[in-house]
Amino acid sequence: MADRLTRREVLRAGTGALVGLLAACSQQQASKTPAPSPAAQSTGQAAAGTPAVSGEPRFDGVTLKYMSHPGQIHPIITHHLDYLKEKYGISIQIIDSPDPTSYQDAMRDIRAGGGQFDIYMIFPRYNGELAAAGGIRELDDLIQKYNAKPLWDNIMDAYRILYSEWHGKIITAPVDGDVAMMYYRKDAFENPDYQKQFKEKYGFDLRVPRTWEECLKIAEFFTGWAWGPTGKPGYGFQTSTWDRAFIEQQWAPMMASAGGNWLTEDLDPGWNNDAGTRALIDLKHFLDFAPPGSISLSWNQTMETVFANDVAIILWYMDLGRLGWSPNSWFAKSGGPEKMKNIGYAEWPGYEINGKYRNYNSMFYGRVVAISKFSKNPDAAFMVLKTLLTPERRVLSMDDDQSGSDMFLKTDYDPSVFKKLTPTKEFLDVAKVVITKGFPEMQIPGVGEYMDALQGQIHAYLTGSESDPKKALQAAAERWKEITDRYNRSKQKEYWLEVLERYRKAGLQV
Structure with missing residues (x-):
């Protein structure tokens, strides 16, 4: 419905035509260029007879299928279409996937053995979902190969630790710093x-x-x-x-501030207690003053x-x-x-x-991009991620008044990098x-189901359909236990303890 637009969809109409035109141009250019050899595609080396530009690899003829959230999120990639074509020979086919369900499109692609996307865009809460399914390519070797470590080091430490890492490996690049x-x-x-x-x-x-x-x-x-x-x-x-579909973004930080967490180390809900109840009661009081x-x-x-x-x-x-x-x-x-x-x-x-x-x-939502493990052009896809993290390129979408990409690089907080917008110091x-x-987000497999169960009960209490906050949280907790058992409790514990370790590494007092 038109009156139910999210903040990221408001400008979809204004950017859609531009994206379609740019993507079409990229595809048309790609169709006129001979495809590189399989070796060039898999190793990132230039195709035979194609000169490199300033020592950079070339991927002439490669078209990457790039999943994007729509509307205000398009500028994250559209600012770089010409640059990627000129510098690397890479064309981009933008494929829209709605923000809340893009992870489902990614999971369908993974289960089918890939082919629909080279690069996924998801909310970071789904990092664990895709990684546990074996669908995301680890990036450490490419970071080393292309001397890109300074780019990841330039990500704000908490955001990098919480939203780029998984089991000691780098698996994503942030592109939107929602906090x-x-x-x-x-x-x-x-x-x-x-x-x-x-x-x-x-x-x-x-x-x-x-x-x-x-x-x-x-x-x-x-x-x-x-x-x-x-x-x-x-x-x-x-x-x-x-809104029901987003209400945990307000309640969860309050719950954590009161001493709770998503889960205990034994995988019991870490909010079905005084911390969760206190936050829920206070949140409803705030609604009285809105x-x-x-x-x-x-x-x-x-x-x-x-x-x-x-x-x-x-x-x-x-x-x-x-x-x-x-x-x-x-x-x-x-x-x-x-x-x-x-x-x-x-x-x-x-x-x-x-x-x-x-x-x-x-620290909810935001966006990260990841390379599909099934991509036939991982080196070319990495050039896209590298471009999106290069400060002088990244600032183009952040400094755009039609863009929804917020700060996350250490260099993003200098007022002098903004040339069009005028955020104050x-x-x-x-x-x-x-x-x-x-x-942050919980990030373990099944997070969509966990959040849906929790959102429903939080909203039930806020709307008055459930008058007892403890009963609301208890109902959600019972659903969480069922979900945990269905996903294999021992595996979920392994995943959660790794997430919890990163929470502490990032400085969270949990």
Whole structure:
């Protein structure tokens, strides 16, 4: 349905025609070029008689089938089509696959023995699904062969460890650094009258909240009265979406901050406890302070409520701070550039449990690309991954106001790399901290089923169809145990302990 667009689909209509034209041109060029020898395809050496360019390998005649999420994600690859053709002789056939189900298209290809794709694009939560199925090619030998280690070293450490590695091997390249931060209204927080009223009511200073308890009080304070320039009763809180299919992205970091985790080391649900219950109850309280009807809104509809109303605290991904100032981005439709002047940036709050403070931001979604183990042109495919991680190439999609690709390279947080967009240094500094404190995806096989079971029960409690938060979580926990047994508990434990080891390597206190 048109009114259920995700934030990544908003610009699909605007980019679809361009992508089709570019892909068609690439295919037409490929059809006019003789195919390389099998040796050239498998080893990455130039075909006989084809001169290399500046010492780089050539793959003239090779067309790679590149899976892409649609809409705002196309610029990740379309910025490089001409470059790849000129530098390496590589043509790209872009094949769209919807964001939430692209892993299913990849799995069907793997089970069929490959052939439909050379490069997969997936949410990193599905890394384990594809790797355990034997469908992803390990990249370490290609990284060494083409001296590409500095490119992977330039990925923010937490993102690289959590989303590029699997059982000690590099298997993916990130292309979109989704992490959510807190955006808050400075004109509300810094108003002396509001500061006085708040302290009189709650007994502590109005400030950027450190804990979720403080955040709830601030959200309550700013709900129901005209405190902002719209002149309408304002609201205290909004998150990127309350949609059932995405609701864990808001709840899980709160749960982890309260001391929980996806699973225990014995593979019991690590959230069917006080941590999960506390986060769920608090999340429902926040819904009371959001604009009416938020529980049923899509990503873009939720953002419209933020800019059409005065909302004191907003939890959103990096594209708001990166694109919000642009007069041509989708945020501009709601007056984004003017309203961004009143926006401040901060980490998500956390909980203090038994004297120990934890706070995690939402490190959900994002995108990674991987080479199919069945690709007949792995070296050519690696040139694509290498291009997507080369800073001067990668910045082209990040600096595009029609692109959904957010920061993830260490070099992405320097304001001087942006030539078209104008994200502030304050935003980029906070964003660089936020990505080091993200609570990540679970990543073991069956994650789609696990999340569906959990999403259903979280949403049931938020909508009121289940009134008891403990019963909601218990129902989800029973489903998780069934899923674990069906996927082979001992194998799932092996996978989870490896994921857990990377969590700790990345600095998560779990």
